[in-house]
Amino acid sequence: MPYWESLKEHEVKVQKCSVCGTFRFVPKELCPNCQSMEVTWTTIAGTGEIYTFTIVRRAPTPAYQEEAPYTIVHVTMAEGFRMIATLKGTDVDSVAIGQQVKVAYDDVTPEWTLLTFAPA
Numbered sequence: 001m002p003y004w005e006s007l008k009e010h011e012v013k014v015q016k017c018s019v020c021g022t023f024r025f026v027p028k029e030l031c032p033n034c035q036s037m038e039v040t041w042t043t044i045a046g047t048g049e050i051y052t053f054t055i056v057r058r059a060p061t062p063a064y065q066e067e068a069p070y071t072i073v074h075v076t077m078a079e080g081f082r083m084i085a086t087l088k089g090t091d092v093d094s095v096a097i098g099q100q101v102k103v104a105y106d107d108v109t110p111e112w113t114l115l116t117f118a119p120a
Contacts, residue, residue: 002041003027007113010105014081016042023081046103047120048075051082055092071095073117089118 006013015024017031018038030037053073059065071087073095087095088104100120107113 001027004113006041006043007105007115008111010113012044012046012103012115013041014044014079015039023077023079025077025081025083045078048077048083048101048117050074050087050095050097050099050101051076052097053087053095055095073101075101075117083115085114085116087117087119 002013015027016022016039017024017034017036018040019036020031020034022031022033023042023044024031024039031039051074053071055069055071056064057069059068064070069092071090071092072084073087074082074084076082087101088106101117102120104116104118105113106116
């Protein structure tokens with residue numbers, strides 16, 4: 001899938017409707033705006049603003065407890081759609097709605113890269 005391949009290259013590609021220009025994330029077969037099936041995978045700016053967030057102090061499973069506390073952010077991207085990921089590189093108590101962030105990359109393995117966010 002182009003999204004995951006783009007993360008390996010440290011860029012983010014998402015679907016963009018070829019008819020009306022609406023961005024689609026998460027990927028969908030039909031455009032939510034015009035119902036077109038025509039799409040291109042487009043590189044985005046990778047910047048945005050925190051819409052909302054949660055601080056995880058007690059992880060849902062023991063596997064994640066070592067990382068706690070950590071922040072999960074819901075970000076309105078510059079292109080107008082929203083993405084959810086972990087926020088890295090900041091104290092959990094300093095996170096605020098409206099804070100500017102940028103995409104960061106977590107190279108988990110040579111084959112697998114995850115999208116995260118960092119303060120802009």
